[in-house]
Amino acid sequence: MHKPLIISVVGAGGKTTHIHRLAEKYLKQGKKVLVITTTHMYLEKDTILELENDMETSVGRMKDALAQGFCMAGSPCEEERKMGPLSDHVTEQILPAADVVLVEADGAKHRLIKYPDSTEPVIYPGSSEIHIVMGMAAAGKKCRDVAHRTEKVMQCLGIKEDTVIREEDIRTLVRYGYQEPLSSRYPDAVIRFVPGVCENLWQRVMGECIRENVDFSIVRPEWFYTRPHLFICGCGHVAGKVAVMGQFLDFQVTVMDDREEFANKKLFPKDCEVICDSFENLTHYLEECKGESTYYVVVTRGHKADRQCVEQILKRNYAYLGMIGSKIKVAKTLEILRNEGYTREQTDSIHAPIGLKIGSQTPEEIAVSIAAEIIQEKNAKQISSMSAELSTVRETGVLCMITEKYGSAPRGIGSGMFVYREAGREKIIGSVGGGSVEHAAIAQALELYDQGEAAVITEKEYNLSDREGGELGMICGGGVKIVFFPICS
Structure with missing residues (x-):
């Protein structure tokens, strides 16, 4: 029997958005995508609900939708504008018609962060992948305003209701609320973190650091401030x-x-x-x-x-x-x-x-x-301010940042440049100094961009005082270290 790829999505602050991005990705690959839930999910337009008194008609409609490439399906729910999980009978018939099944497997009541209770999340049986989503936009806000299951979040972090959430707190919730217990319960599943709702480039970078388990100290928040x-x-x-x-x-x-x-x-x-x-x-x-x-x-x-x-x-x-x-x-x-x-x-x-x-x-x-x-x-302080255009960029791309500088170099610490492609053409926002160094940095960024999800945070030094500087055409007597951050939309 045909077995689809099953991905359970858990956490808070962007699960549904991530599911739709995954659906778009697999649809472009020609896959047939089914979206369901094991809990409750927002009832979207064109969602097919199973009919309790006419299961065969329900299954037929779902299969017809999948034949066109995409189906979102669930059961009627008492909660307004929500759908529940499909019955086992319908699920058994519809799953083999899909290539990819995306499952919203956790609830968060529209909050940005959460810590699960003992019955959560509800991972779909046979899930090959589990994606943990957490809203990075919770950073800088008070716990009571952004947390679902507030008491459990407070207990995990050792904080109070009015404590302001830090990026490190989000990392802690991801690790102890999801990564470690899920790895123990589902050793064969690929478990990965996906940054959820982000309000700015700094939060997107912090999300990437959590995804790759990189220390936050690699960058500083003041490098991302637009105006003093x-x-x-x-x-x-x-x-x-x-x-x-x-x-x-x-x-x-x-x-x-x-x-x-x-x-x-x-x-x-x-x-x-x-x-x-x-x-x-x-x-x-x-x-x-x-x-x-x-x-x-x-x-x-x-x-x-x-x-x-x-x-x-x-x-x-x-x-x-x-x-x-x-x-x-x-x-x-x-x-x-x-x-x-x-x-x-x-x-x-x-x-x-x-x-x-x-x-x-x-x-x-x-x-x-x-x-x-x-x-x-x-x-x-040798800190360069970031342009408003760069700090609010929403595209998928690679952020290049000067994190160290020694001697004479064209741009200071904190200078940033964002590299991406649009309609096949490279696009650049910001600068790390111009000239051959910037040209080399752009080439490195595009190489990472083309690697897609496989790209990882990369460091590279450009020495402008030796043979490398001569090859770059910029013998300034100094050098810079540039860190390249792959950033998803």
Whole structure:
């Protein structure tokens, strides 16, 4: 008897989407694809439901659909817009007509992550492959907002309901909730992880790291930030000029003050976010800030409010923290902070008095000195910002990223380039330096792209100071390491 390839899909946050992608893949290969469930699945248009009083008609319709290449089938379900599993009688007759059977074998109530209970997942007998899906978009969100079977997720991760999920947490759920128990129960099945819902390129890369069991430290999240964030506490004359400079330098700008007449949108650039609230509530607004790419400028109307803001910012990560004030005022404020328990390392990280020492007098000149100091700090980290086009790319392709740089090289650490094909022609987004190095990187990326699902994360060094550099036509006296990440759509 003909035995189809059976793939059970489990997890949360993208199972149905993955099933449809698999169906599309096998249909292009000329396979006949059947989609069913062992639990409950969303009832889609053209789904064929078995008729309890007329099984033969049901089987006939399903076979006719399969003869055309594709059939999604199930049983009526009390739950609205859902279908249940086929009966054994119908299944026995319809399976031999399919080449590939795709089974949704787990429930998640539209949540992004989950930990299964003792009866889950419901793997279809004879499954050759088991695909574990988990929504990478859960990272950065609170557990209670994204988890199915929240208590079990909390128990597995040792967290609370309001704990923010990390990428490492998703890896842990995949490993202990699915990979290890399924490998034990189904030793003959091929078990693989598939990244589910992703909101950006960073999450797609993290998903690929989980798929290949690669350490996350191979890349850094700040390499994927598109625009640095300038957060200004205070809305006085200096703050207004700093906001203008921030927008000129392509920062996302936010200003905050507790005085309604100063926290006025009309006084600031058009795209500037203006917050009017007590500085006691600053922490609430800092929740949305990405620490490693946020630059804080504290220029309130008095030292009390300045200290109030600094105390809240010091508890977070930040790229830069500067505070205005005379040397005497600054020294007194820092002393108070240390007496309150903040370490010298923390207080030494504050740029105070703020700005480069260029003899600034007017608000405009002070703003220039502050902007110059921020630029100095930002560029000292040798991190390249990513274009919005690259960070939001949705295609299947290969991401090339400079992860190490030594000596003189055209582009810095974090520079990225995405390579893919469209209608047979290569497409490039971003750059890793141009010239022969980029040409060689593109060739390597296309080689990986053409390997399809077999492609793996690859590292390659390009030395620009020796014979290899001469062969590449770029003897710059340095070199770069580029990591190539195969990324699925």
